[in-house]
Amino acid sequence: MHAPRTECLLNLIDQEYAIRDYQSDIPPRWCTGCGDNAILTAIQRLCRDEQLPPEKTVFVSGIGCSSRLPHYMNAYGFHGLHGRAFPVAEGIKMRRPDLHVFVTTGDGDCCSIGAAHWIHAIRYNMDMTVLLHDNQIYGLTKMQASPTSPRGLKSNTTPRGTQLDPLNPLTVTLGVPNVSFVAQAADWIPDVLFDIISRAYHHKGFSFVRILQRCPEYLPHRFDSWVRDPASMRLLVHPEGLQLSAAISRTYRNQEVHDPSNLDRAREVASLTEEIPVGILYQNPEVPCYEDLREGERPNTPGLIRTVLDEEFEKFTIWPEDHDEVRAD
Amino acid sequence: MKPQVRAEAETKPDGKKSPAKADKKKAQTRKPAGKKKAPPASRRRLAEAVTEHIVEIVSDSGEGAQRCGQSFGSIAARTGLGIWTVEIIPAEIQPPARSVAGASGNRVRLASRRIMNGGDEADLVVAFNEQVLLSRVRANELKPGCIILLESKWRDDPDPAIAQSYAEVTAELTAAGYRLHEIPMEEECVRFVPDTRRGKNMFALGMLCNIYSLDLALAQAQVRFAFRKKDEKIIDINLELLDAGYQWADANLDLKFAIKAARPRDPQIVVNGNTALALGVVGSGMEVCAMYPITPATSASHYLSDIFEKVGCVVHQAEDEISACAFAIGASYAGKCAVTITSGPGLSLKQEGIGLAVMAEIPLVVVDVQRGGPSTGQPTKAEQGDLLAACFGGHGDAPKIIMAAATIEDCFYSVITARKIAETFNMVVVVLTDASLATAQQPFPRPRFREDWLAPPIDQSAVPEDAKPYDWDPRTGMIERFIPGQPNGMHCLTGLAHDRASRVAYDPEVNEEGIRNRSLKLAAFQRTLKTPPVHGGDEGDLLLVGWGSTKGAIEEAVDRLRAEGKAVSSLHLKFLQPMASGIKEVLQRFDKVMTIENNWCDMPDGDLIDEYNRRYSSLAWLLRARHLIDIDCWGETRGQPIKPGRIAEIARGKLS
Numbered sequence: 011m012h013a014p015r016t017e018c019l020l021n022l023i024d025q026e027y028a029i030r031d032y033q034s035d036i037p038p039r040w041c042t043g044c045g046d047n048a049i050l051t052a053i054q055r056l057c058r059d060e061q062l063p064p065e066k067t068v069f070v071s072g073i074g075c076s077s078r079l080p081h082y083m084n085a086y087g088f089h090g091l092h093g094r095a096f097p098v099a100e101g102i103k104m105r106r107p108d109l110h111v112f113v114t115t116g117d118g119d120c121c122s123i124g125a126a127h128w129i130h131a132i133r134y135n136m137d138m139t140v141l142l143h144d145n146q147i148y149g150l151t152k153m154q155a156s157p158t159s160p161r162g163l164k165s166n167t168t169p170r171g172t173q174l175d176p177l178n179p180l181t182v183t184l185g186v187p188n189v190s191f192v193a194q195a196a197d198w199i200p201d202v203l204f205d206i207i208s209r210a211y212h213h214k215g216f217s218f219v220r221i222l223q224r225c226p227e228y229l230p231h232r233f234d235s236w237v238r239d240p241a242s243m244r245l246l247v248h249p250e251g252l253q254l255s256a257a258i259s260r261t262y263r264n265q266e267v268h269d270p271s272n273l274d275r276a277r278e279v280a281s282l283t284e285e286i287p288v289g290i291l292y293q294n295p296e297v298p299c300y301e302d303l304r305e306g307e308r309p310n311t312p313g314l315i316r317t318v319l320d321e322e323f324e325k326f327t328i329w330p331e332d333h334d335e336v337r338a339d
Numbered sequence: 340m341k342p343q344v345r346a347e348a349e350t351k352p353d354g355k356k357s358p359a360k361a362d363k364k365k366a367q368t369r370k371p372a373g374k375k376k377a378p379p380a381s382r383r384r385l386a387e388a389v390t391e392h393i394v395e396i397v398s399d400s401g402e403g404a405q406r407c408g409q410s411f412g413s414i415a416a417r418t419g420l421g422i423w424t425v426e427i428i429p430a431e432i433q434p435p436a437r438s439v440a441g442a443s444g445n446r447v448r449l450a451s452r453r454i455m456n457g458g459d460e461a462d463l464v465v466a467f468n469e470q471v472l473l474s475r476v477r478a479n480e481l482k483p484g485c486i487i488l489l490e491s492k493w494r495d496d497p498d499p500a501i502a503q504s505y506a507e508v509t510a511e512l513t514a515a516g517y518r519l520h521e522i523p524m525e526e527e528c529v530r531f532v533p534d535t536r537r538g539k540n541m542f543a544l545g546m547l548c549n550i551y552s553l554d555l556a557l558a559q560a561q562v563r564f565a566f567r568k569k570d571e572k573i574i575d576i577n578l579e580l581l582d583a584g585y586q587w588a589d590a591n592l593d594l595k596f597a598i599k600a601a602r603p604r605d606p607q608i609v610v611n612g613n614t615a616l617a618l619g620v621v622g623s624g625m626e627v628c629a630m631y632p633i634t635p636a637t638s639a640s641h642y643l644s645d646i647f648e649k650v651g652c653v654v655h656q657a658e659d660e661i662s663a664c665a666f667a668i669g670a671s672y673a674g675k676c677a678v679t680i681t682s683g684p685g686l687s688l689k690q691e692g693i694g695l696a697v698m699a700e701i702p703l704v705v706v707d708v709q710r711g712g713p714s715t716g717q718p719t720k721a722e723q724g725d726l727l728a729a730c731f732g733g734h735g736d737a738p739k740i741i742m743a744a745a746t747i748e749d750c751f752y753s754v755i756t757a758r759k760i761a762e763t764f765n766m767v768v769v770v771l772t773d774a775s776l777a778t779a780q781q782p783f784p785r786p787r788f789r790e791d792w793l794a795p796p797i798d799q800s801a802v803p804e805d806a807k808p809y810d811w812d813p814r815t816g817m818i819e820r821f822i823p824g825q826p827n828g829m830h831c832l833t834g835l836a837h838d839r840a841s842r843v844a845y846d847p848e849v850n851e852e853g854i855r856n857r858s859l860k861l862a863a864f865q866r867t868l869k870t871p872p873v874h875g876g877d878e879g880d881l882l883l884v885g886w887g888s889t890k891g892a893i894e895e896a897v898d899r900l901r902a903e904g905k906a907v908s909s910l911h912l913k914f915l916q917p918m919a920s921g922i923k924e925v926l927q928r929f930d931k932v933m934t935i936e937n938n939w940c941d942m943p944d945g946d947l948i949d950e951y952n953r954r955y956s957s958l959a960w961l962l963r964a965r966h967l968i969d970i971d972c973w974g975e976t977r978g979q980p981i982k983p984g985r986i987a988e989i990a991r992g993k994l995s
């Protein structure tokens with residue numbers, strides 16, 4: 011009912027957090043070579059660099075291989091229901107703006123069962139960092155096609171290949187009103203992955219990062235052509251957006267100067283099929299956050315509750331003395 | 340009426356507030372003005388003293404019969420009468436005019452004592468056309484010889500079909516013995532408003548106030564209140580209409596009743612169940628209500644949306660019920676216990692989320708304003724069909740607390756209690772109300788806010804180094820939850836089977852330990868419950884058992900039966916899961932036991948239904964399973980509150 015007590019937070023810790031302070035005592039149980047490992051590493055690095063207090067940081071996920079991530083973090087974690095990470099994260103953030111909220115979700119989790127929540131989460135634009143681990147397959151349930159699986163992909167539920175074109179998470183996100191941050195990264199370029207996640211973290215609003223994530227277990231060669239051919243990746247750079255180190259720039263020469271405030275171009279870039287864009291496609295810091303729009307003007311103190319309840323009761327009250335008036339007639 | 344008068348008093352030029360005095364003055368000056376035009380006829384006409392009456396007012400939807408009924412109820416309540424109002428809701432949103440399916444309005448039961456249900460058949464009906472009247476006749480809602488006040492303009496309608504229909508219906512009703520009064524409402528109202536579709540209702544209100552000897556000044560104050568958001572001109576027109584109706588009845592009708600009022604000693608509030616529910620949410624200290632619109636729960640969220648921000652809180656309209664439930668769970672997890680309000684279909688969608696809250700031991704309050712089911716069923720109609728879905732609707736073993744509100748007052752306090760239980764036991768509490776409570780109005784003592792209704796501030800202190808998030812107490816299964824922000828409390832909550840440290844664990848012992856402890860909490864909570872009191876005598880021939888909104892009707896039936904000398908009593912359960920101790924002993928003291936529920940049960944009277952296949956009413960199933968007693972049941976699924984007369988009839992049958 012009241013704002014959180016803060017006294018206990020005043021004995022500021024002068025200790026500095028190291029990477030290991032963000033590692034839980036559970037070793038990650040993803041397959042060797044799974045792209046989720048690189049994402050976890052990038053997040054732990056981010057927490058360290060930002061010195062996020064673990065107790066003030068919440069990782070919310072759905073169900074899937076990717077959604078196991080919160081278990082491997084030393085922070086508060088919420089490994090909830092398949093597809094429902096967004097509304098849980100929204101509920102958390104709504105009355106606890108002091109918490110840093112991250113959402114890790116899979117392509118099935120976000121783009122299939124949770125699709126309605128995804129669309130509306132973009133619209134609410136609550137301040138959270140969203141990592142879509144897109145391996146284009148259902149990993150945890152053992153290789154069924156996902157909405158992002160490429161057409162023709164053979165899986166356990168599509169033994170003769172999928173019939174439909176995949177859904178593009180970037181164009182979908184960019185198509186929703188109130189979109190405020192959209193980026194794409196790949197697990198096999200860890201430095202850029204980190205930079206993008208870091209930019210997403212610093213953006214206030216719903217920061218959506220689609221991460222192309224390798225699943226060596228079920229789609230061992232799906233991303234090979236891109237991994238092997240840096241020219242197939244188009245890096246989006248801009249003084250306001252992503253900046254590349256010299257080393258990365260040497261390897262990834264296919265670059266485009268892209269202004270992240272240019273929504274039309276962002277949509278074009280997002281629709282590329284031959285090449286894979288990597289970088290910040292769109293950012294608009296002006297979009298208001300739902301939690302700010304809905305923030306109460308006054309804290310709900312007991313005194314205020316009493317006053318408001320009394321005001322309301324007053325409207326519906328019959329006083330015993332009403333009766334007297336009748337008799338006085 | 341109080342607030343307006345106060346508001347006026349506050350704007351007095353001298354700035355002195357003397358509400359009570361101002362009040363009196365107003366009332367006194369207004370009254371003679373109101374009565375001046377009237378000949379002292381009313382004084383001559385002696386009012387017939389009655390102890391109670393049931394009045395209905397029905398119209399096409401949009402003609403304001405509901406507002407008339409509600410205002411009439413409020414005025415009656417203000418004079419100290421016991422009231423219970425029931426909404427008459429058309430089957431369709433935009434029904435055609437003058438159709439049987441379109442009847443919209445209100446039933447108001449008035450009595451000299453406190454009453455707890457809508458009663459049996461009506462004594463007096465005001466109808467704006469013969470078709471809506473017919474719908475009430477066909478539904479057997481009128482007493483034999485019922486007084487009918489019917490708009491007469493249809494008799495001369497230019498459309499011969501309408502005129503004929505009117506003539507036929509009136510002839511039929513007169514022949515059937517109803518006491519029909521044809522009233523030129525249109526003709527009388529058109530002097531004040533060009534569009535009588537908006538205005539006739541106040542004329543009718545005036546007539547009713549005169550017929551029931553209610554104070555005109557109180558009625559005027561009520562009209563001002565009802566139109567408080569409208570401008571002064573509209574208020575004046577409505578006051579004129581009210582006055583016209585009052586005077587017309589005085590001069591032209593030979594109908595006058597007086598119901599002696601029992602003066603309430605304490606201030607009362609008159610609201611419907613959904614308003615009470617919303618007020619309860621505010622009083623509980625919860626900060627978040629996440630919902631998705633669904634009838635008949637929506638009006639609670641409407642009212643809450645209006646007032647919740649005043650206390651700095653949020654009604655979040657989510658994209659669907661799944662999301663609403665997950666949103667509430669997120670808020671609760673973060674230390675801000677939340678409520679999600681819904682009705683049957685929404686409850687189904689929330690079940691997976693409820694299961695997660697059970698598994699992860701997150702407090703959560705779910706309110707189900709039940710409607711007719713299954714599927715979209717009867718959205719506006721009353722039914723008690725969700726009890727078993729609330730208890731067992733999710734998958735796996737998911738112990739949670741189910742309670743039901745039985746009165747309007749209960750709707751208020753149940754939410755406050757539910758929040759407390761949810762946070763004390765880290766459990767899901769489902770509060771069941773239904774469409775009949777949602778829209779019914781009844782006065783109850785004005786609550787006095789208490790700070791202990793609220794949760795203490797959320798704990799953000801460091802947890803001891805070795806503490807675990809699920810350190811189940813071996814005796815009670817209870818835990819101390821860690822809330823984000825608490826140093827050392829970091830853990831990953833999960834819907835998977837987990838150990839005390841919240842680590843995913845599939846070993847048999849760990850899985851059973853979790854299930855055992857979550858179940859144990861229900862037992863620990865059960866020990867706090869008191870055996871509910873028996874209404875009537877402690878033992879006897881027949882015990883009627885009920886839950887939820889049927890309480891008033893069942894108890895009234897019991898009172899009537901006992902007055903006939905029958906040894907009948909009733910027991911009403913507030914907590915359905917778990918149930919209090921001692922209930923079995925109560926059941927055993929009666930020869931026969933039967934539940935009375937507003938839900939389906941097979942009656943073993945056809946060729947097909949026998950003891951091997953009979954499906955019982957929900958509570959009957961629960962009681963039979965728990966107590967191994969051969970409990971019978973009777974239920975109705977007619978989409979309306981069960982009438983006391985019907986219950987008494989069933990009980991007589993059971994006794995013979």
Ligand SMILES: Cc1ncc(C[n+]2csc(CCOP(=O)(O)OP(=O)(O)O)c2C)c(N)n1
Nearest residue numbers: 073074075076092116117118119148149150
């Ligand atoms: C309601 C519900 N339906 C189905 C499942 C089974 N299920 C768990 S994870 C999953 C798909 C996971 O795919 P994705 O989100 O892409 O995550 P990944 O494992 O690939 O990281 C499914 C279908 C479930 N847990 N809950």
Ligand code: SF4
Nearest residue numbers: 041044075149225227
């Ligand atoms: S199945 Fe695929 S996604 Fe899941 S852990 Fe293994 S490699 Fe990663």
Ligand SMILES: [Mg+2]
Nearest residue numbers: 116117147148
């Ligand atoms: Mg996947």
